[in-house]
Amino acid sequence: MISKTKDGKEIYRNSKIYMPYPARFGRTDVMGRGPYEKSGMIRDTGLPPLRTIHETFEIVYPYEDIQEGKRSLRKLLSNDMDVEIRLLYVPFGEINQDHLVWKIEKRSVTLD
Numbered sequence: 001m002i003s004k005t006k007d008g009k010e011i012y013r014n015s016k017i018y019m020p021y022p023a024r025f026g027r028t029d030v031m032g033r034g035p036y037e038k039s040g041m042i043r044d045t046g047l048p049p050l051r052t053i054h055e056t057f058e059i060v061y062p063y064e065d066i067q068e069g070k071r072s073l074r075k076l077l078s079n080d081m082d083v084e085i086r087l088l089y090v091p092f093g094e095i096n097q098d099h100l101v102w103k104i105e106k107r108s109v110t111l112d
């Protein structure tokens with residue numbers, strides 16, 4: 001997920017991985033290399049089929065602190081931002097941004 005201001009300055013970048021983490025012989029937090037070592041689950045963060053998953057990301061709008069006498073004020077530098085979310089499927093290997101993109105969602109957010 002990437003968030004940018006209207007002039008292209010990046011405000012926020014975050015990524016999340018959804019996959020089950022099988023433990024080696026069901027005893028440690030080390031992931032096993034093959035099915036013969038994967039006998040237990042320490043955490044399941046996979047995407048379940050036919051179920052919608054909601055995620056929350058808190059993005060802070062860019063601001064500047066201004067001193068007015070003894071008071072400190074915050075002024076927003078931009079009221080608008082563009083948010084782009086990419087959902088990728090990576091079965092094996094390295095993440096390639098153009099490889100197996102399931103969905104791209106772009107939205108514009110404005111504070112009024």
